[in-house]
Amino acid sequence: MKFSKRLYQKVKPVWEKNHRHPFVQGIGDGSLEKDKFRFYMIQDYLYLIDYAKLFALGAVKAHDVATMGRFARLLDATLNMEMSLHRQYAKKFGISEQELEQAQPAPTTLAYTHYMLHVAQNGTLAELVTSLLPCMWSYHEIGQALNQIPGASEHEFYGDWIKMYASEEFGELAQWTIDLLDEEAEGKPERELERLEEIFLNTSRFEYLFWEMAYHKEMWPTDD
Numbered sequence: 001m002k003f004s005k006r007l008y009q010k011v012k013p014v015w016e017k018n019h020r021h022p023f024v025q026g027i028g029d030g031s032l033e034k035d036k037f038r039f040y041m042i043q044d045y046l047y048l049i050d051y052a053k054l055f056a057l058g059a060v061k062a063h064d065v066a067t068m069g070r071f072a073r074l075l076d077a078t079l080n081m082e083m084s085l086h087r088q089y090a091k092k093f094g095i096s097e098q099e100l101e102q103a104q105p106a107p108t109t110l111a112y113t114h115y116m117l118h119v120a121q122n123g124t125l126a127e128l129v130t131s132l133l134p135c136m137w138s139y140h141e142i143g144q145a146l147n148q149i150p151g152a153s154e155h156e157f158y159g160d161w162i163k164m165y166a167s168e169e170f171g172e173l174a175q176w177t178i179d180l181l182d183e184e185a186e187g188k189p190e191r192e193l194e195r196l197e198e199i200f201l202n203t204s205r206f207e208y209l210f211w212e213m214a215y216h217k218e219m220w221p222t223d224d
């Protein structure tokens, strides 16, 4: 069995909970309150700034030029394709790019990105890829699932979000990352594979916390 399949089975219950989250369901049926999405979009923009850095670190840790090139493409796609979606939504909300970048990260955003950056900086290439994979993979799954709902991808507000994550282009980037992990995991001792499982589980759980954070617009408990 491919290692990615083993990971998938391990986190299935967490991913199912993510897919059923009211924030995700609300994007799918168009009922999500716009102020929740506004909060999410700003936090997700901050998240993606750090997430993009993981691809830069991936290029540093890559063992060959072809892999470096793929990480460079992922970095470019995140900054210029995915984040342009966020900039478009920001425009609709009347938020400038400068305001977006200067926003304060919520505790969950900070915890999630710093966990991944810690793994990426201190761990192996396999650990780095494992930490960033639930993000891409689960969003593509969510995008595809919501795309099946009649009319959802044509929704005047949430349609663009669904189309981005359901897109073939996004799916290809996710698949390349899955394939890289399968290659990297090959021949690794069971002890190391278990460590990868733990990382995959942790970032899958962080995905749930991120939906929760956005749904409840959670910031620090005090304003000072």
Ligand SMILES: Cc1ncc(CO)c(N)n1
Pocket: 044, 047, 048, 082, 134, 135, 136, 139, 207, 210
């Ligand atoms: C929190 C989060 N997870 C995954 C993705 C997909 O890139 C994203 N944009 N944000």
